[in-house]
Amino acid sequence: MSDLLVRLREGLPEDAVLTDPDVVGAYSHDMASFCEAGVPAAVVMPRTVEQVQHVMRTATELRVPVVPQGARTGLSGAANASEGCVVLSLVRMDRILEINPVDRVAVVEPGVVNAALSRAVNEHGLYYPPDPSSWEECTIGGNIGTASGGLCCVKYGVTAEYVLGLDVVLADGRLFSTGRRTAKGVAGYDLTRLFVGSEGSLGIVVKATLALKPEPPKQLALAAEFPSAAAACDAVCRIMESGHVPSLLELMDRTTLRAVNALTHMGLPESTEALLLAAFDTPDPGADLAAVGELCAAAGASEVVPAEDHAESELLLQARRKALVALEAVTGTTMIDDVCVPRSRLADLLAGTAAIAEKHDLTIGVCAHAGDGNTHPTVCFDPNDEDESRRARESFDEIMGLGLELGGTITGEHGVGVLKKEWLARELGPVGVELQRGIKQVFDPLGLLNPGKLF
């Protein structure tokens, strides 16, 4: 047994150190395509803060890299193992420690599953908004690491806006608290926010204090069909410009609609070029939907269908939630992009993406958190076709380039990981990269935490 395994086992229970090659192999990567992954030396699954500290102290002493992991539902390779690393899985630290309706906070361990937290706070009349597509599996720790978004963001914002305070085990094993449980606080630099989206490269989050909202009324949705993506984007701009605050504003293009129908037989309209879904969780959602329906019609919608009730609304949203899986079923594999542009440039991004698809002779379905300008152009390709794979990768990159040209970002909510690290440098520029590397150096001078990610 290697020195590393001997030392790890000194501070961890028997069942917390996994070395079986099949098991270890399963923990070597997340759900991203085209991302390198090495073979870990071991997977450790601590249950306590002290055990995490032991892992980090051991790693520092032996200079072994550590890759922290949640549920590995990420889409950028941020949780991929590096060769010979220790994979530090936080999934067994899954206790909800407190839910406080007066302070409107929850205190949780990092392995709590997003949906489990959502349901638990609902029972107190509270709401934890961030709802990534993988919410039934992904963990709060992973959500913090990747700064996850979801369907709710157009009204409720992203994970970052709900992280008040963190307990973090640093690279050298020291435990450090940052942030607060109060509604406000400005004591020093905001290190808490620095950890959100840092992809495990600055420290290991072992406890989080999260802000909660009162549970809103159930949302009511409508679907609007458009003869062109441009018209649907125009409707999005009109809706946002007129001061509406939808709880959801999603777009699916024709490719996506057909893919969802093929998978689910939902009978979505296949002749329409773009479907817009809008929802409101306001006291009078019917009135809001009526106003938004008129704006859709003015933008050229051929059909506007408000849901009769919450159940019908939920069906519409199910169609949206199936989009990425449905597109994956088209050719077997996809690369899901995550470009976010100012919403006034959404139409340009969609037109440009269509041109890129045509140029490379590829199927690229687009679904989008349209109200945020956050699109997921999803490149369908056959991984066994070398030329198609190459064209897929090229088109994926061209879409990011287009996003930057339009004043956007290469990632709205999926993160950088391995997949986009070259593009991160383009977005940040040399001064930005220099400063970001300087910060990494402050927290992790030996470069042991999730090496090879982000930069």
Added chain:
Amino acid sequence: MSDLLVRLREGLPEDAVLTDPDVVGAYSHDMASFCEAGVPAAVVMPRTVEQVQHVMRTATELRVPVVPQGARTGLSGAANASEGCVVLSLVRMDRILEINPVDRVAVVEPGVVNAALSRAVNEHGLYYPPDPSSWEECTIGGNIGTASGGLCCVKYGVTAEYVLGLDVVLADGRLFSTGRRTAKGVAGYDLTRLFVGSEGSLGIVVKATLALKPEPPKQLALAAEFPSAAAACDAVCRIMESGHVPSLLELMDRTTLRAVNALTHMGLPESTEALLLAAFDTPDPGADLAAVGELCAAAGASEVVPAEDHAESELLLQARRKALVALEAVTGTTMIDDVCVPRSRLADLLAGTAAIAEKHDLTIGVCAHAGDGNTHPTVCFDPNDEDESRRARESFDEIMGLGLELGGTITGEHGVGVLKKEWLARELGPVGVELQRGIKQVFDPLGLLNPGKLF
């Protein structure tokens, strides 16, 4: 003329370099009591980014400290000059560069006055929520530097939540952009947020992209009188626990009410121990106020008076806005504390503050952003009375100690500056301070930016 002045003038217009001792003296400090301030070598007032870069390049070359300033309405000494420094006033960079209702953003220079921005965006049906008491004078750059709050935070959050992207001139004069203009974005560490509340110690903000909200309906308020501070705090907890989202939830104690009456002759009830003001900007504020009024009554309110209309609501809020000025008039000088606790501990903080006032035989009026648990215990004292001044300082510190004991923070919205730097170390602990200093070192290795603040 000193070498410094010669070099500064090489890249600045004649009227942008001020050295008259009276003028320079006026720019040596902000509005905090008990904070040391040195005499600046010069005050510079650039109008362009290039001029700011010239100032920073000159300062770096000559190793002269630079203290950035907005309108100097701060309450922590964060804008106080250090001896022989260059005061870099950004007030002349006061252009609103863009207001975009589709993207819901404004792009501004740092010297734009908060109220000027608020009014300008209102004309587009938009709303820039952060509203510090000094909003008619304070600048957006100052708000970003100190992470300002205000009355709206209980519903709309603080300045930090509205800063999407920044252009920053670094200590060495390089221009650096961080963040985005999109609704979402997770490309790399969140350096944008790091600048918010950094009190000019990491770089000079020369442009900001701010998120805007749709303008809400005008708010409607009620006032509730309570026989004790504890009962008023109980009402606050009931209101928040029951899921209400007031646009304002403020508390004034008897001392504050009397001081406001003395100053304004408003005729506020002086026999009550605590007055709670609640407001809603919802579609049906009357219904919300009725529900909240019942919760106040259940918590022991002796009187609940809903405003008849928006004008009457505005009058009630005027009383609150006059609180700090009124308390200052009691003895001539005040120290305004800014302790924020979890709202479930608000009653404990008020009881403890009353005990501290009694122990030191001082008048301490408390007004609070009660919905946030953010209190401003305001110590009234005669600066010419040495013993009273000492007791004022001691009680000020004891209130911070109490706030930390109750799980709170030493500053909810006023910042650290000179006033609280010893207390910042207590709140952050040694590891926190080490990491914060590490970050300072990354951005400002020569330690020229606002030295002696924060740490």
